[in-house]
Amino acid sequence: MADTRRVTAAVLLIGDEVLSGRTQDRNLQQIAQFLAPLGINVIEARTVPDIEDEIVEAVNTLRAKADYVFTTGGIGPTHDDITADSIAKAFGMTIDVRADALAIIEEWYDKTKTPVTESRKRMARIPEGSSLIKNPVTGAPGFQTGNVFTMAGVPAICRGMLEDIAHRLEGGTVTLSRSVKGDNLREGEIAEKLGVLQEENPNVSIGSYPYFIEVKAGEVRRGTHLVARSTDKRALARVIDAIADLVQELGYEPRIDPEE
Amino acid sequence: MADTRRVTAAVLLIGDEVLSGRTQDRNLQQIAQFLAPLGINVIEARTVPDIEDEIVEAVNTLRAKADYVFTTGGIGPTHDDITADSIAKAFGMTIDVRADALAIIEEWYDKTKTPVTESRKRMARIPEGSSLIKNPVTGAPGFQTGNVFTMAGVPAICRGMLEDIAHRLEGGTVTLSRSVKGDNLREGEIAEKLGVLQEENPNVSIGSYPYFIEVKAGEVRRGTHLVARSTDKRALARVIDAIADLVQELGYEPRIDPEE
Structure with a gap:
């Protein structure tokens, strides 16, 4: 038998709405199905509430345990969207509005003459040293910080973001x-x-x-x-x-x- | 405002089939929706593979963190059903075929003249000191060990088991x-x-x-x-x-x- 290379992923679903039972999660299955043909196996998934300490702890545990971590949820413009700040804290990095992310958001909203409010600018807050992930549905990007990929919770946006990062993932032997x-x-x-x-x-x-x-x-x-x-x-x-x-x-x- | 009593739960989904993306989990949502009217809020959920050490670690972390833990999956008769043994190990308890559980299974199979094979007897393996949870769909019981409720992964059976344990749960203030x-x-x-x-x-x-x-x-x-x-x-x-x-x-x- 040929050599095999094992590559692992963990999924972190962030959001009170999944834990309360109001929303049926679809992202774990779609992420697992997306990764399988790349030879990346999901070895654990966690769902945590919109509480910074909980997110930080889960991110730090999972990024040490798996080769890749994929988070979904909490990157919108409202007060309950605290994922970007939590990721920055987990990595001990600073976070601020970043010009490249803001340019993407401004260009996107400009198409529909929609004003970029202060809260929409929040979506350009990206942890230091992260690279952006394209959002083909609503513009505001996700981001990659080390081996952690931070994506949106809306399944269609999450799907689009997965397409954008596929080429960044080093796959393993397909199971x-x-x-x-x-x-x-x-x-x-x-x-x-x-x-x-x-x-x-x-x-x-x-x-x-x-x-x-x-x-x-x-x-x-x-x-x-x-x-x-x-x-x-x-x-x-x-x-x-x-x-x-x-x-x-x-x-x-x-x-x-x-x-x- | 009146005093409020906060009661928390964690959900542990056990099974390779959820992590691989083959099966869409339905149990987290159904458990959360079942508990909400009782005033019990799910504060975290984890999905782990059919690996004993992973199950043991998750059970021990979650039972210390939440008032109640609800597990689903891995209590059938086949070799990949290792939840009962893992729960026993997590609690440091012995486990063996128990007469009361076996009697339930024998009575159930007797109705359809189905033989109770050695592997079906495995479903009567219950950690020491646990109390049983009725399974109205296929007979083989779940069990409660301390604050941990071990239930089946098939959603209809899980639902039936929830009905059986509702009266054992001390609820809190309803959110x-x-x-x-x-x-x-x-x-x-x-x-x-x-x-x-x-x-x-x-x-x-x-x-x-x-x-x-x-x-x-x-x-x-x-x-x-x-x-x-x-x-x-x-x-x-x-x-x-x-x-x-x-x-x-x-x-x-x-x-x-x-x-x-």
Whole structure:
């Protein structure tokens, strides 16, 4: 097997609205799905409130733990947007309105003859030594400070920012993922043999997830989704075949997901 | 203003499938929404992989930090379900198959003449001194260890388990939440006055969230969602009225959410 290079990421979601349950986060999934094909695996995610000390502590823990950290939320113009100041504090850097960021914001608002108010200028506050991240949706940039990428919380803006930073990320070996679904298969039926298969294949990670899908009112389709992940394509294929065989032997029709 | 009692919770989502982006988590939102009316506020959430040391560290950090911890995921019958053992390790407790848990599982499977395999017995492994949590969907129980509630990852099962533990939770003062939407309102227009309003009302927490909703292909409705939260109902009402006035003064139609 060829050498593999492991590259890791942590995601930090910042915002009371996610913790209160008012907003369903979409960014963890979209960031993880964006990074996977680059060979960057998310190893931890945290959600913290709009409290400076909490943000600082999480940023400093995560940037020491993972190769990259991606934060979302709290970079708008209102009083509750404290992420930029918190990142500066985490790095022990100064922060002020920066000419290049302000120029981008002024140019953006000029197009629609919208005044750049004092609060909009706040969005040009960038920690010392950071590089900017383009925002193709609303103009105001995100920024990269060391290995920490600070992005917007609105999923469409976050997505645009990811596109802008992809080329700055040094990827690793891609972890491939394939899966087999067995409708009506229950985890307990396959668990023992699956455990043996996992022991025999330490370089493939096998996960088992029951599903209960309400097809229509009162009618539930249940089954088990068996997911295998590995950096070794051939080992992965062998395990997927073996899982499909196990499902078949138990009397269920294995549905193998197309290769991803 | 009456005395308020602050009660906090942390949520720990356990599972590679959430971190890989394969599964969109629904449990953080459902747990937060379940706890809010009980006067319990989620102050932090973490997502960790199926790695014992990571789970142990997160459980021990969070149970010291919050009044209650709610974990989801990793309590099924397969080899990748390591949450029960990890919780036992975090508390320094022994763990073994427990008669009461096994009886529940046997009774459940007996109804459908399903054999209780060795791997299904694993689901009766409960850390010493824990009390059980009913699972109305698939039988195998969750458990409470000290201030930590260990629940299933499947959202429907997690929901059922929350119902079972509600009466065990000592709630606090309920944080009320109300909001005003302004279609076409942009954050930058209202930011300064909103900041002043926040300064004048320290016992109300005001958040501002831009939205971009694709109404149909290519047609986006944008605006700003202004959310106020407080344990003081009258202060909250005053702030909501003041926000609605600000939105109106700026020339937009405020849409006040019905009281919650």
